[in-house]
Amino acid sequence: MSEEKRSTSGLPAVVPDFDPEAQALQANKTSSRRTGVQPPVGGGSRKRGGGSGCWLLAGLTLAAFLVLLVVGLLLPPISLLQRVTGPRYTLLTAEANAVREGALTVAVFGDDPGAEFGVALSAVPQQDFAAAASSADGALRTAFQALPVSAEPISDLFSLATTGTAPERVALSLEIADPTAPADLIDLYGYDPQTREWRFIPAALAGSSLVAAVDALPAQLAVLRVSGAPKTILAEVDVDQVLAAQVAEMATIVAPAGLQPTLQGGLVGSLAAGFALDSGYLVTPAVRNYLDPQATDPDTVTAILANSGLRAAHIDQLLALADSGYDGVLIDYRDLPDALRGAFSAFIAALGTQLQARQQILIVAVPAAQNTADGWTTGAYDWRALGAAADGLIVNLPADPAAFVPGEDRLVDAMLRWAVDEVSRQKLYIGLSARSQRQVGDGFTSMGIDQALSALGDVSIEVELAPGGTVPPGAPLTARLDGYPAELGSDPLTGQPYIDYLDEFGGAIARIWLATGDAVRWRIEKTTAFALAGVAFSDLNAPGVSPTVLEAVQSYGLGLPAAAGALDLALHWTIEGSGGVIDEVTTALGEALVATIQAPDGNYAVNVAIVGGSVVQVPREGASVGVFAPSPTPTPLPTATPTPTPQPTAPAISQPTGGGQAAVQVGAGSIVAGQFEYGGHVTSTGTGGAGAMQRAGMNWMKIQLRYGPGADPGVAAGPISEAHGRGFKILIGVVGSPGDLAAGGGSYVSQFASFVGGVAGQGPDAIEVWNEPNIDREWPTGQISGEYYADLLRQSFEAVQSVNGSVMVISAAPAPTGAEAAYPGAVVNDDNWLRQFVAAGGLNYADCVGAHYNEGVTPASATSGDPRDNYYTRYYLGMLNTYWGIIGGAKPICFTELGYLTPEGYPPLDPYFAWGANTTVAQQAAWLAEAAAIASQSGRVRLMIIWNVDFTVYGSDPMAGFAIIRPGGACPACDALAAAR
Numbered sequence: 001m002s003e004e005k006r007s008t009s010g011l012p013a014v015v016p017d018f019d020p021e022a023q024a025l026q027a028n029k030t031s032s033r034r035t036g037v038q039p040p041v042g043g044g045s046r047k048r049g050g051g052s053g054c055w056l057l058a059g060l061t062l063a064a065f066l067v068l069l070v071v072g073l074l075l076p077p078i079s080l081l082q083r084v085t086g087p088r089y090t091l092l093t094a095e096a097n098a099v100r101e102g103a104l105t106v107a108v109f110g111d112d113p114g115a116e117f118g119v120a121l122s123a124v125p126q127q128d129f130a131a132a133a134s135s136a137d138g139a140l141r142t143a144f145q146a147l148p149v150s151a152e153p154i155s156d157l158f159s160l161a162t163t164g165t166a167p168e169r170v171a172l173s174l175e176i177a178d179p180t181a182p183a184d185l186i187d188l189y190g191y192d193p194q195t196r197e198w199r200f201i202p203a204a205l206a207g208s209s210l211v212a213a214v215d216a217l218p219a220q221l222a223v224l225r226v227s228g229a230p231k232t233i234l235a236e237v238d239v240d241q242v243l244a245a246q247v248a249e250m251a252t253i254v255a256p257a258g259l260q261p262t263l264q265g266g267l268v269g270s271l272a273a274g275f276a277l278d279s280g281y282l283v284t285p286a287v288r289n290y291l292d293p294q295a296t297d298p299d300t301v302t303a304i305l306a307n308s309g310l311r312a313a314h315i316d317q318l319l320a321l322a323d324s325g326y327d328g329v330l331i332d333y334r335d336l337p338d339a340l341r342g343a344f345s346a347f348i349a350a351l352g353t354q355l356q357a358r359q360q361i362l363i364v365a366v367p368a369a370q371n372t373a374d375g376w377t378t379g380a381y382d383w384r385a386l387g388a389a390a391d392g393l394i395v396n397l398p399a400d401p402a403a404f405v406p407g408e409d410r411l412v413d414a415m416l417r418w419a420v421d422e423v424s425r426q427k428l429y430i431g432l433s434a435r436s437q438r439q440v441g442d443g444f445t446s447m448g449i450d451q452a453l454s455a456l457g458d459v460s461i462e463v464e465l466a467p468g469g470t471v472p473p474g475a476p477l478t479a480r481l482d483g484y485p486a487e488l489g490s491d492p493l494t495g496q497p498y499i500d501y502l503d504e505f506g507g508a509i510a511r512i513w514l515a516t517g518d519a520v521r522w523r524i525e526k527t528t529a530f531a532l533a534g535v536a537f538s539d540l541n542a543p544g545v546s547p548t549v550l551e552a553v554q555s556y557g558l559g560l561p562a563a564a565g566a567l568d569l570a571l572h573w574t575i576e577g578s579g580g581v582i583d584e585v586t587t588a589l590g591e592a593l594v595a596t597i598q599a600p601d602g603n604y605a606v607n608v609a610i611v612g613g614s615v616v617q618v619p620r621e622g623a624s625v626g627v628f629a630p631s632p633t634p635t636p637l638p639t640a641t642p643t644p645t646p647q648p649t650a651p652a653i654s655q656p657t658g659g660g661q662a663a664v665q666v667g668a669g670s671i672v673a674g675q676f677e678y679g680g681h682v683t684s685t686g687t688g689g690a691g692a693m694q695r696a697g698m699n700w701m702k703i704q705l706r707y708g709p710g711a712d713p714g715v716a717a718g719p720i721s722e723a724h725g726r727g728f729k730i731l732i733g734v735v736g737s738p739g740d741l742a743a744g745g746g747s748y749v750s751q752f753a754s755f756v757g758g759v760a761g762q763g764p765d766a767i768e769v770w771n772e773p774n775i776d777r778e779w780p781t782g783q784i785s786g787e788y789y790a791d792l793l794r795q796s797f798e799a800v801q802s803v804n805g806s807v808m809v810i811s812a813a814p815a816p817t818g819a820e821a822a823y824p825g826a827v828v829n830d831d832n833w834l835r836q837f838v839a840a841g842g843l844n845y846a847d848c849v850g851a852h853y854n855e856g857v858t859p860a861s862a863t864s865g866d867p868r869d870n871y872y873t874r875y876y877l878g879m880l881n882t883y884w885g886i887i888g889g890a891k892p893i894c895f896t897e898l899g900y901l902t903p904e905g906y907p908p909l910d911p912y913f914a915w916g917a918n919t920t921v922a923q924q925a926a927w928l929a930e931a932a933a934i935a936s937q938s939g940r941v942r943l944m945i946i947w948n949v950d951f952t953v954y955g956s957d958p959m960a961g962f963a964i965i966r967p968g969g970a971c972p973a974c975d976a977l978a979a980a981r
Contacts, residue, residue, distance in 0.1 A: 087161045089118030103175040104158045104221065108167050116164035119217070123156040126177070129222070139193060143220065146196050148426060150228035150531070154178050154186065158221040172203070172212045174223055179208075184417060185226045185531055186210070187425065190218025198224075200424035202384050226425060229527055232534025233557045234363070234394070234429060236286050236330075237541045240782025240825055243274030247541045248281065250554040252534065255286040255330045255363075259321070261300050265313030267321060282327040284363055287318065289333045291783060293538070295746035295791070296335040305343040315351050319358070328361035328391070336380035345385035352389040363392035365431065365536075369415050376418050387423030394536040395419060396431035397523075399444035401496040401513055404523055416530050429536040432523055434545045434553070436515040438743075440710045445743040448544010452512045453610050453618050455501050456589075457483020461606060473598055479573065479606045480592035484509065488569055488589055495522060499569075516612075517548030521562040524553070569612040576605045586611070656904050656920045661858065661865075663922035670933035670980040671697070676941055677729075678932050678977075680949035680964065681897065685722040685730065689950040689965045694727065696974035697981050702896065702945045704733040704771070705759065709740060709751060713758025720764050729765040731810070731945060733896065734796075735778075736770055742780035749792050757799025760807045766943070768850055768896050769796045770812035774833040776826040778815075784828045786836025790845070797845035810894045810943075811842060813850030816873035830873070834886050848894040848942050849887055853879045853931075854962065856900055857919055860931035868915060876931055884940050892942035898931060899947035899962040900924040906967070910956045925972035928964070929980040946973070 090099040092114070098107035101121035108114060124132075124140060130153055132144035143157065155174060174188065188203035188210045201221075203212035210223060235251040237243050239258030248254065256272035267287065275283055290296040304310045322329050331351075336344060352362045366381040387393050395415075397403065403411040419428060436452035438445045463477035471477070484501040491498065496519045499512045513519075524535050539545065540553065552562065573593045575583045582604075585593055589610075597604055609619040671678075679700025680693055687693075687701075701723045705716060716732055723730035734756050741748050756769060773779040773789045789812065797809050814830035828836075834849075843849070853876055858865050860876040872878030876898075883893055901916035902924045903909045909917050928946060935941035947962050954960035964973035 087120030087122075089120045089161070089163045091116060091118040091164070101158065102156055103177060104156075105171075105173040106160065106217070107171040107173070109169055109171065112167040112169070114165050114167035117166055118163040120161040120163075122159045124159075126153060126156050129153050129157040142196055143191050143193070146191070146198055147224065148189070148198055148226075149230070151187075151189075151224040151226050153222045154181055154225045155223035157191075160217045160219065160221060162217060166216070169213045169215055170217055172201075172214060172217075172221070173206075173209045174211075174221070175209045176205075176223060181225055184420070184529065187224050187226065187420070188212055189222055189224050190214075191220040191222070193219055200426075202422050204421045226531040229531045230426070230533055231527070231557055231559060232429070233553060234392075234534065234536035235540045236536070236538045237272040237274070238539075238782070239269065239272050239291070241272050241274075241541050243272065244541055246550055246554075248275070248279065250550075250557050251281045251540075252557070253282045253284055253327075253363075255284050257286040257288055259285060259287045260291070260297070261287065261289060261304060261314060261333075263300055263303055263310075265304055265310040265317060267317050277325050282361070284328045284330045284361060285321060285326055286330040286332055287321070289335075290745075291788075292742070292745035293334065295749065295788075298333070298335045298337065301333045301336060301344075302340060305340055305347055311347055311350075315347070315354065318351060319354055322355060322358065322360045326360070328355055328363065330363040330365065330394075332365040332394075334365075334367070338379045340380045341382050344380055345382045345389070348386050349389040352391075356391075361391040362389070363394060363429075364390045365394040365396060367396055368398055369395075369418070371411065371414070376415065383419065384422045387427055390427065392427050392429055392533060393423055394429045394431045396538075399433060399437045399446070400439075401437075401491060401494045401519075404526070405493045412526060413529075416526060416532070420530055420532075425530060425532050428530075428532045429534050430524075430526055430532060431536045431538065432520065434515060434520060434537050434540045434549050435542060436544075436546075437513045439511045439513060440509075443709055443744075443747075445709065445740060445748075446539065447512075447739060447743055448542070449515065449546045450544050450618050451739055452499070452514060452544075455484045455510075455512075456486055456610065457481040459606055459608055471597075473601075474596050476594060476596050477606075478592050478594050479608070481571070481608070485590060495519070515546060515549055517546065517550075517552030518562065520549045521552040521556060524556050525562070569610055572609050572611045574607050576607065577602055656902060656918045661923065663920065663926040664859065664930075665926050665976055666930050666933045666980045668979060668981065670929070670937075671977070672933075672936040674936065675892075676936040676944070678935075678944040678946065679728065679731070680946040682949045683951055685719040685726070685728075687950050689971070690726050690728070692965060692971040692974045693949060696971070696977035698946075698977075699727070699729055700731055700765075700943065700945060701728045702731040702733060702768075704735050706735045706737070707752055707755045708737065709744070709748070711755055713755050713762065716759045716762045716764065720762050724763075731766040731768060731896065731943070732759060732764045733768040733771055734759060738776065738778055738780045742783065749795060752792065753795035753799045756796040757803050760800040761803040763804065764807060766808035766810055766848075766894075767796075767800065768810040768812060768894075769793050772815040772852070773812050774814040774828045774830055775817065776823075782825045784825070784833070786828075786833045786838075786842065787840035789833075790837050790840035790842035793842055794845045808847045809845070810848045810850045810896060811837070811846040813852040813894075813896050816852060816855060816879065818871050818873065831882055831886060834883065838887060843887060843890050846891060849883065849891050850896050851879060851883055851893050852897040852947075853895060854897055854899045854901070854947055855915070856927065857915060858927075859923075860927050860934055876934070880934075880938065880940060889940075893940055894943040894945075895935070895941065896943075896945050897947035898928075898944055900927050901958065901961045903958065903961050904966070906954050906958070906961055909958055909961065912956070913958055913961070916961065921966055921972055924964070925976040928973045929976040932977060933980055 092099065092108045094110040094113045097110060097113060098105055099119050099121060102123050104121060106119050106121065108117065129140065129144060132140045135141045155177060176186065183205055188201040189198045190201050191198050199218070201212050201214060201218070203210040232252040233250055234253040234255060235247050236255045236257055243254060254275050256275055258271045259267045259269045262268050271285055277283055289298060289301050304314050318329050331348065348364055355362045364386050366378065366383065366386065369376040369378050383393065397412055407413055433446050435446045435448055438447055438452065458481065459479055460482040461477055461479050463471050463475060466472045487500045487502065489498050489500065490496065497514045497516060499514065501509045501512070503509050527535055555563065569589050571587045571589060571591065573585045573587065574581050575595065575597065583595065585595065587593055607619065677700055679698040679702060681702040682689065685701055685703060703719055720730055736752050756767060760767060770789065770792065771778055774784055776784065793811055800807050800809055814833045816830050817827055818829055819827045820829040820832065855873060856876055858875065863875055863877055864870055866874040868874060872882050880893065900919055900923065901913060902919040902921050903917060904921045932944055935944050946964060948959060949963060950965045951959040951963050965971045
């Protein structure tokens with residue numbers, strides 16, 4: 001290779017025609033001046049008498065002087081004996097700053113050359129070192145045998161000896177002799193004969209040389225080429241998960257999460273379940289400063305690192321954790337401020353030293369480096385320092401597939417190329433997601449394969465019914481998915497498959513990057529290209545990971561090649577009767593099924609699954625159809641039907657009995673005027689029930705808006721204007737998505753709060769922030785917490801206050817429930833959730849506390865008599881008194897849903913709602929009026945929204961049964977409310 005050098009990182013210049021031998025001789029000459037003792041000149045007068053004593057004293061003095069002189073010559077810095085028999089040192093100065101031996105140059109920096117610092121170099125030729133396994137030289141053989149796994153020397157083995165006081169930094173430049181050596185797979189290593197260990201030296205490739213700046217010279221030095229990677233698989237397991245058997249089988253390291261640091265330096269939480277300490281994988285508990293990666297807690301870590309006592313206590317806690325039978329720990333402290341760069345590195349170094357002394361490992365997770373005009377920056381995370389202290393460094397890579405496009409100037413390749421200069425590649429893991437990603441603009445949201453395909457919708461059936469509402473045998477039916485139109489594609493640069501969901505005009509709403517086995521394996525192969533330690537997944541154990549992804553990860557761990565195969569999604573339709581499947585058809589992704597059913601009378605289920613390859617199969621919710629030949633007799637009740645269960649074709653009309661309870665109407669004047677107001681939840685602000693509502697004394701309408709990433713808060717302007725134009729105040733319930741919240745975390749919360757603020761800017765009278773966040777239908781499973789919700793409310797409240805302080809902010813009403821014990825992680829009892837909310841300071845961010853009451857079968861004044869049990873949620877007063885006691889009267893209560901279910905005028909209720917079967921319309925009317933009267937007189941209730949006014953859907957969720965406008969248009973509840981004013 002060329003002798004030319006390229007200036008790099010401020011390293012000292014190396015003169016091309018530098019002559020190390022001449023410089024060494026000159027340095028020795030100038031630093032080792034000869035010193036002699038001149039003999040006496042002339043005869044000198046001699047004293048007579050007693051002169052022998054003087055001569056004796058003089059002789060002794062001369063002898064002592066000679067002894068001291070010899071000692072001085074033997075000791076540093078002169079070291080005469082060593083100069084004659086030992087290494088030939090070249091003393092380095094600011095002017096003569098470099099020494100060279102073959103391909104190696106050692107140099108000092110001009111501002112700090114050290115004191116009498118000298119270097120002596122020697123080399124064992126590369127071919128001799130490469131064959132040292134059978135060398136007679138024991139030291140050389142030992143050095144060769146200690147080489148890292150899958151590494152071979154491609155340079156001479158250089159020995160470095162020093163004398164004098166070394167400077168703080170010394171520069172190294174080592175030319176690569178082999179022009180065919182792959183630049184991405186060569187490293188600089190130093191060897192310590194005392195410990196018999198090779199250590200990685202951070203070095204950058206400059207032209208044809210590896211250059212480095214070190215704070216201490218190694219005893220020996222060589223360039224190594226790495227030829228393989230260990231293919232380690234690290235799987236993190238979230239606290240709400242149980243380690244799956246298939247993940248356990250393929251994992252090299254399992255990192256159960258659930259522990260977080262505390263302000264006292266301790267640890268709080270419990271670990272995910274399902275792992276075993278005596279299995280074939282290492283176990284390193286993951287200690288994180290978050291439950292959700294988008295809602296991190298950097299403040300606690302900052303407080304710990306800023307206090308030496310807390311830092312020491314925290315290290316002790318982590319060591320105690322590791323000593324509880326584990327193989328080490330994983331530290332994942334995110335979003336730390338840049339100012340903590342040194343403190344965090346020192347903390348990791350101290351922890352790593354103690355863990356290594358215990359023969360335990362330390363793994364640290366860091367965010368991806370940022371490419372700026374000044375080069376790669378890593379904020380609070382000093383990769384070089386952390387990589388030196390830890391046994392593993394997880395670099396969490398971007399979700400954007402474009403980042404993985406191959407090329408020297410493309411993000412992931414360029415970052416990893418820089419990373420292997422900073423950290424030993426044998427310690428580097430790439431952090432990936434195993435799940436699909438929804439892209440809206442520049443934002444990415446992780447989701448399972450089933451959720452990724454959910455926007456395709458569920459089965460809807462179009463068929464012409466015969467008189468009587470049945471489908472005659474042989475009638476053609478059309479079944480299709482009722483969701484968004486979609487187009488399947490593949491990115492030409494990465495091969496990553498995607499689905500584009502389209503609006504009615506063909507414009508893209510969102511792109512879903514599908515995590516298939518091929519797509520994930522393609523990303524994993526970056527570990528092979530750079531011979532990295534392996535791959536780390538934060539969500540390999542999460543729900544919704546495609547089976548093809550699990551197979552691809554397992555084949556990587558086994559060293560098997562990737563299985564090629566394009567994704568070709570299709571719809572696999574089945575038509576099932578009570579006796580099983582009667583037909584199967586596969587259509588293209590957007591193609592409808594056209595079929596006829598020539599079969600015996602009965603109900604039939606039309607089901608569909610999205611399929612691709614031989615493994616992917618994502619079922620969608622099916623639909624049912626009743627097929628009956630025309631008959632002069634009434635249509636019989638349908639026979640048993642596979643999922644989904646169809647509704648009866650010609651159902652009977654319900655005739656509730658009232659359950660033996662009279663519908664007692666409260667008297668005039670019972671609803672007391674004052675701060676209390678009431679209204680109703682409507683299908684839209686253009687409802688035809690507005691006149692009946694006003695007759696009942698209602699002056700509020702409620703509607704809901706569902707927020708999705710990128711939504712425009714301006715959609716609230718129309719309903720607000722319409723409600724105000726009709727003489728009503730308006731409450732807008734802004735509802736989010738549990739899936740989006742789980743995937744987006746803190747980022748989603750910020751966006752949601754911003755949307756709420758935008759809605760407030762349109763001028764509503766009140767906003768309810770979210771809906772029933774104590775159940776997993778509305779909040780992510782395993783993350784349900786009044787404390788977590790309080791933070792979302794805080795951000796939303798502050799957003800509202802910043803634009804329109806006159807808007808009343810109502811906290812989300814929890815779902816009344818006592819099912820927490822039966823559904824751990826999926827349900828939190830409403831009273832427990834409310835206590836958590838209050839303890840977290842949530843009342844500071846609400847003008848009114850939201851409540852729901854919609855399961856009553858007794859009058860509003862009752863406190864007993866429910867045939868189910870006497871749990872407090874059964875009774876209106878039970879709810880009111882319980883909530884008031886929890887909040888201590890600090891805020892008023894707003895019932896944002898209050899209703900009574902009656903099937904009168906409709907078919908029988910779904911079995912899930914059978915508890916309301918005996919309630920009559922008259923009871924509904926009387927009990928609503930009584931509830932309004934109690935609320936107005938209690939001084940505890942600010943607002944009561946009746947659930948609901950005009951909904952007409954009646955099925956598995958019988959919303960029409962709660963409606964006060966009944967079939968035919970009458971509103972008995974409106975009359976009862978009007979009479980109670």
